[in-house]
Each structure stands twice: as structure tokens, then as C-alpha cells.
Amino acid sequence: MSAQIIDGKAFAAQVRARIGEQVATFHATAGRAPGLAVVLVGEDPASAVYVRAKGKATREAGMESIEHRLPADVGQEPLLALIDTLNADPAVDGILVQLPLPAGMDERAVTTRIDPDKDVDGFHPVNAGRLATGIEGFVPCTPYGCLMLLKDTLGDLSGLDAVVIGRSNIVGKPMAQLLIGESCTVTVAHSRTRDLASVVARADIVVAAVGRPEMVRGEWLKPGATVIDVGINRTDTGLVGDVDFAGAMSVAAAVTPVPGGVGPMTIACLLRNTLISAQRRAGLAQDDRAL
Numbered sequence: 001m002s003a004q005i006i007d008g009k010a011f012a013a014q015v016r017a018r019i020g021e022q023v024a025t026f027h028a029t030a031g032r033a034p035g036l037a038v039v040l041v042g043e044d045p046a047s048a049v050y051v052r053a054k055g056k057a058t059r060e061a062g063m064e065s066i067e068h069r070l071p072a073d074v075g076q077e078p079l080l081a082l083i084d085t086l087n088a089d090p091a092v093d094g095i096l097v098q099l100p101l102p103a104g105m106d107e108r109a110v111t112t113r114i115d116p117d118k119d120v121d122g123f124h125p126v127n128a129g130r131l132a133t134g135i136e137g138f139v140p141c142t143p144y145g146c147l148m149l150l151k152d153t154l155g156d157l158s159g160l161d162a163v164v165i166g167r168s169n170i171v172g173k174p175m176a177q178l179l180i181g182e183s184c185t186v187t188v189a190h191s192r193t194r195d196l197a198s199v200v201a202r203a204d205i206v207v208a209a210v211g212r213p214e215m216v217r218g219e220w221l222k223p224g225a226t227v228i229d230v231g232i233n234r235t236d237t238g239l240v241g242d243v244d245f246a247g248a249m250s251v252a253a254a255v256t257p258v259p260g261g262v263g264p265m266t267i268a269c270l271l272r273n274t275l276i277s278a279q280r281r282a283g284l285a286q287d288d289r290a291l
């Protein structure tokens, strides 16, 4: 028996095409394109690749990509000053400062400087609070992309047992909030969890976001589970996720691959958040169902 491979790349392409249509409507109504500002500090090669991919996807959707590259030793103050300028720029609907920042820079000071209403990453504490309390804001792109894949695969998630492995502010915690919002019974596991195998064994949904190559074993899974692998680990044998993919494929009902699973959905959701921001800022309705 072999599980369904959840094609995040194809699904993300569909989402991006729908966003492109809505961007065209926005452009015709508002007289301008939605604008996404991406700030890259330093020369980390992996970050440069991601930033290039984001810029390309932004332009393909008909939005304006405003890219700022700063040297690794720029210092905190000029970066904060750039954020202030972008906050005040009416052509900028979304601001993303690529993480991780070079050593010595204060990520919290940077993410809290971004206007929460332009925070398309959803990393600002105001947006975390909005998500936790059910107020409209921006949902972090990776967990939102995972939720879209889950709903596309399973339909209604109500009453399902979900285990989120990882408790980061960027993935684990907002993922748990979203699953609570879908009426799942949610368990958040992490590095101190005792007997992770038995926690995973009861889950209908497993979201793995730990950053350790293939640590979630196929044998742990409940037969028929749906597995979302957020991990992107570069190893000697290539790119692998946090889940033992071959093992999971023989036990689960559906599994996301790495690459081609969650990653492309992250970028699609970034475009979605930027479109929503532009529509809100222009006082236009947001048709979320179309996304």
C-alpha cells in the first residue's frame, strides 16, 4: 500500500494563478499594483535563493517586488530606519525582512518595528495575538499553507486528532492555533516530549516542524494518517524533510514530499497575505474563499 503524495507545488501554482486574477482586478480598481518589500541583510546563500524565488513569484502574480539588500555589517539602526521608511510608503502593502538575520542583530526589535498592518509574515506579536484571539490579521505563511493542504486533502478537520511537532513562534504555535480554529484536538510536542512515538501514534494529522532530518519514523504513524512535513534539511544525500518519507508512504494515507510540498505553499501564502493587505489598505473587500 502506498500513500497519496500531496502535490504542494501544483496546488501552490493554482493558488498563485487565482491570486494573479485578483491582483488584476485590484490593479484595475485601485490604479496600482500591490507592493511587497523584501529586505535581505547579508549574503547567506540559502536566503538569497529564497529571496530571489519570492521576487519572481511576486512579479509573476502581477505585484510589484521592492527589494532591498543591505550588507551584513549594516547595523541595527539603518535597518530600523529602512523599516520606518517602508512603513510610511503608501506603495508598500507588505514588508518581509528575511530571517535569520546576521549574528548580533536583534530579530525581535526588527520584527516588532514593522507596522502590524503590513506584516505579511505574521511574525509581529500583534498578529500572533490576533490569531490567538480570533481577530483578523496576518497568519504566518507556512502554517497557513499547511492548513490549506490539509483542508484540500481531508475536507472538514473537525474532531480530528492533530499533533504538531515543534513549538516555534513561526510554525508550531500558529499551526496549533489554526488547528484549534478548525476544531481539531491539538497536541503540541517538542524536544522535551516523553515518548513522542506514542503521541504520534494517536494522530490523524501530523505536522512535523522540528528541523531534524527524518526524525519522525513511519512506524510511529497511525495507519491512514495525513502527514505534513515542514522540514527542509540539507544533507549529504540531498534535501530531506523531518519525516522518514519512505516509511511514512507505507503507513499513512497522504504525505507531503520535500521538496515540492509545504515550501511552495509558503510563497503562495505570502502573495495571498500581500494581496489581502493591499485590498484592506485600499478599503476593498477581500474574497478569501477565492484563495
Ligand SMILES: Nc1nc(=O)c2c([nH]1)NC[C@@H]1CN(c3ccc(C(=O)N[C@@H](CCC(=O)O)C(=O)O)cc3)C=[N+]21
Pocket (backbone or CB within 6 Å): 050, 053, 096, 097, 098, 099, 100, 121, 141, 232, 239, 258, 259, 260, 261, 262, 263, 264, 265, 266, 267
Ligand atoms: N521573514 C521570513 N519569512 C519567511 O517566510 C522565511 C524566512 N524569513 N526565512 C527562511 C524561511 C524559509 N522559507 C521558505 C520558502 C519557500 C521554500 C520553498 O519554496 N521550497 C521549495 C524548494 C526547496 C529548495 O530547493 O531549497 C520546496 O520545498 O519545494 C522553502 C522555504 C521562507 N522563510
